[in-house]
Amino acid sequence: IDNEVHIGWIGQTPRRLVDVAEAATYSTTEAEFLDYYRHQLDLLAQMCQEQQYLAIDPPPERKLMNISQQLPAELVLKCMSDARLPCEVRASFTRLMLHLHVVRGSPLSAIRHARLWADIPNEVRVQS
Secondary structure, three states: OOOOOEEOOOOOOOEEHHHHHHHOOOOHHHHHHHHHHHHHHHHHHHHHHOOOHHHHOOOHHHOOOOHHHHOOHHHHHHHHOOOOOOHHHHHHHHHHHHHHHHOOOOOOOHHHHOOOHHHOOOOOOOOO
């Protein structure tokens, strides 16, 4: 909405993230809500780091939330640089930027990059 992050519970009107951050300075409930959102950002960043491609760019037929579309790089960058947000929230947006938009590895599973000891020959010879 208006190129800003809005957050809220289901059934409630979403509020601007900066408004929640401001209210968190004097309200324990708002501080807990902001902390919950920060941990959600960290979880999304961890999912992206572990290459959970169903979360990052799911196929359209799956009808799943697409993180890279919901939080485009421009919006994440705006949140990273917004001095009205607490440093912890900005750091969470930075981790998300790194793992969602900057470092995007191949969708190959890690096991394909591993080698079994049984597959490695006992002797290797180099011929010129």
